[in-house]
Amino acid sequence: MNKNTTLDRIQTLSTKNTDSMYLNDFLLTWDKSEDEIAATFQTAEILRSMRRNNISCRSFDSGLAVSIFRDKSTRTRFSFASACNLLGLATQDLDEEKSQIAHGETVRETANMISFLAEIIGIRDDMYLGAGHAYMKEVAQSVEQGYREGVLPQRPTLVNLQCDIDHPTQTMSDALHLINKFGGVENLKAKKIAMTWAYSPSYGKPLSVPQGVIGLMTRFGMEVVLAHPEGYNLLPEVEEVARSNARQCGGAYTRVDSMSEAFTQADIVYPKSWAPYTVMQERTRMLRNGDLEGLKDLEKRCLESNKRFIDWECTEKLMKTTKGGSALYMHCLPADISGVSCERGEVEASVFERYRVPQYIQAGYKPYIIAAMIFLSKFKNPADKLEKLIKKAEPGI
């Protein structure tokens, strides 16, 4: 390990005000200050460097991290498990099917019952518009109340593993990837990133990634361009966050109607499918009512509607129109690759393959980003704690 670099990073970290991250949750990136976002990147990089140099990152002698996955997950599940393990926490999944959660049982009660010795609660809840974030807030308030009432000996902190509004562990990993790719956060200034809708033969994909991207990347002075067909709008309040960020950070946020306009001279492109906002609203209503017939019909209508935009594909031709013909292609994975995972999808196979390794590297930041979020919520003086771990330099293996 280049100890100087890591010690420099620790020095930088120590200058950041992370006081209000301590015993607090990580739900939306725009709830976090500049210092807090920067501290998360620094901590992630320090832990990554320690791990690569076989210095144990174990910070807990024992401790439980609860996960609640209300939707399928591989990448985030393993990233969460990896992050917890790296720090010395054991994961315990709340499988709602195997649990005795009584009909009518309050979220407050369940939240307290699983938290007696929990340090961390990670939640993925991205199925219902207007629900995931609200559920996380309710869990957070419940354990906060439990802590104040003396029910819980510690305040377990929450990590949002994807909700209906934001996907901070994904977008923070994306951003860290960009920072390293472009040689520093200061080099992201004025870079153009095209967050665009892309065609996929599936439906019901959450809006949280595009929302998270426009809500985060506008903070680094980037020129963020959103493109999507009519009807595929994002939540208006998140667009407002993006606009406000752009104003404050000297960047720009614009919305355009075509992929090609967004791609033109872009430094980075992020083409990805998502469901139309109104479809997600209908779907939420139908899921809640158990309206299976309606859901089938909705899926059919939605797939047909999607087909009108089958040419929203990240092709080699489009890539040529980007800055120097070599914009960085990004995806949160798994992507719908034309001719590989489907006939026509989000991206041409040759484009995807050319950027395969960078995408995997991008995904590889996630365990460290999650570990950083956990670390900063549990240690009041994170820089001190990291310095001690490095001085001790216990080998991980």
Next chain:
Amino acid sequence: MNKNTTLDRIQTLSTKNTDSMYLNDFLLTWDKSEDEIAATFQTAEILRSMRRNNISCRSFDSGLAVSIFRDKSTRTRFSFASACNLLGLATQDLDEEKSQIAHGETVRETANMISFLAEIIGIRDDMYLGAGHAYMKEVAQSVEQGYREGVLPQRPTLVNLQCDIDHPTQTMSDALHLINKFGGVENLKAKKIAMTWAYSPSYGKPLSVPQGVIGLMTRFGMEVVLAHPEGYNLLPEVEEVARSNARQCGGAYTRVDSMSEAFTQADIVYPKSWAPYTVMQERTRMLRNGDLEGLKDLEKRCLESNKRFIDWECTEKLMKTTKGGSALYMHCLPADISGVSCERGEVEASVFERYRVPQYIQAGYKPYIIAAMIFLSKFKNPADKLEKLIKKAEPGI
């Protein structure tokens, strides 16, 4: 941490004879001596205090704790996982659906196969009358035999996480809650506790909690009153345990026919639904025969039968008849709360809400009670071991 108090507790613990807890199981509270019950409370309190003072309770460098849940569980599952993690054990769940347990495979074989490196086996098996406890005994005998035959390098010990007869991790937590609430076990003497049936719009709830309560609370010289409608009897042999305890410990055990009689001047009330004994017997037979039609019909009949006792509800009015109108209300959770989780249930919402925090605190003892049961079965000199952990005072986080 008030070190004096904890060291006092360790001192007290060292005077208790826990020899026969070592390498032994915790299946029924009435199998345990006074010293052993007292030692369990002391150990739980010591571990709880250590945890609250950030002193690591880790007693195992590595080790496996196997869990077998034959019924849904949230509270006990998380309490078990928390307890194991606190002591440094990793949990491995035997999911009988994902397991290759051959048709006709003996319990002895499965028990040995999962135990080669297991320190602990936690079992919940409360579905069948006459089966859960018998299954636990068979597993215990199998691993004891395996240990004697040289198959297993250690004797894994069992913790009963609820069977058809007793629910010791629940009732020991309940008792510890009472001890702390009333300022010492000596203050429980002559206190009146009403363990009463209550109406619930569900059926098939196990008898193990009321049985466990009358079988344990009679040991502290309490005046234990059981109340239930005709046909909702408990196992006669457990009532005999209660009677015998009462005789030996200077308390009382009586059975009455009405909730109001039980509540009158009670210091503590524990109103909770359970299934009629004969229904549980029929249900066991039907479950075994896979008689789905019969089960549906039984459920219907049973729910109708329950309805005759819909006025067995813990109301504000009834609470007024208790000692000073302010008896301590207890429940093992989740409760059926009138107007919250069902139209009419075990308890009025205002009563439940007034006692919500004490109930959550009551539930919060369970991880420490389980940890204490594990600890006492694995360390020959528990007081010494705890003293060493405190002297080392490794921070948990």
Next chain:
Amino acid sequence: MNKNTTLDRIQTLSTKNTDSMYLNDFLLTWDKSEDEIAATFQTAEILRSMRRNNISCRSFDSGLAVSIFRDKSTRTRFSFASACNLLGLATQDLDEEKSQIAHGETVRETANMISFLAEIIGIRDDMYLGAGHAYMKEVAQSVEQGYREGVLPQRPTLVNLQCDIDHPTQTMSDALHLINKFGGVENLKAKKIAMTWAYSPSYGKPLSVPQGVIGLMTRFGMEVVLAHPEGYNLLPEVEEVARSNARQCGGAYTRVDSMSEAFTQADIVYPKSWAPYTVMQERTRMLRNGDLEGLKDLEKRCLESNKRFIDWECTEKLMKTTKGGSALYMHCLPADISGVSCERGEVEASVFERYRVPQYIQAGYKPYIIAAMIFLSKFKNPADKLEKLIKKAEPGI
């Protein structure tokens, strides 16, 4: 612990060349050199002795071991969990049902996504002829590539927990059992082992155990005899491995048509059911096409075909024909025991019961064999590392 013996073993281990086990996979025993096989036995025995003497085997401060079970498993699942826990690794199961593995997602992508912090990947994939081993190779190549491309900070190594070709964790445990039973590997020379088919009222059992047995036991100079009814052949290439081993190691490999011929004067018998090769091929095709009707019909035909060989049963009478009437009976468990788990099965109840304890002991080697495979793939100087652990002599509990 007899420290001399363990230190002698470490001394012996240090003379074995295990260089190419480091950062490498354990997929087939015949891919491993004599030194590597011997080193695996020594390491397993050292770890077993350490554990029996309460010396902690913990070699990782933290670290993740991923398991992928594409078939039901109890014994191997718990052995894997036990082995990982013994060394300080946490297991994280990839449950393909709960995972977001996209339609058409490449094995390469999934393999990388679960491996960012994984030290070990254990895989059971024995359902499809021609598939399990191929899948493991693809995963291995994927993580090797990921490591070389800088995607993965370490090379996770694979342990084959049973594929369509070999079941090395089983057969290595079997061999270690024989070595200890006969007092050293040198005493296995010229011992006759009968690996024979046996009747079972089930179908579709993998071929990997008999294949693994003939592929491994021929390396110790044993006289390996395979017996099965017509049509129940093993993979020809594995028989070729057995023949070649026998030539090189001074033993013998022969195939005969009857159980009685194989049993005659045998020192060891291993009677076990498996599916006919051609049935497995048909079954693989049908499983892939989702041909449920075909599968039902195939099962019926196969069970009828099996019935023709109902007298292939390990009886007391047959056991009398073995060397001194007292050959060692082996089974990988669970066995189909006549009159216990089925009407007529692989073995008479009295034979099974007489050898029950040795069989359980045989099964008990598996956690240590797996731990040894992991250890040798992760530590460049395994003898040094073990010596350090013993010198430190941290108690496990």
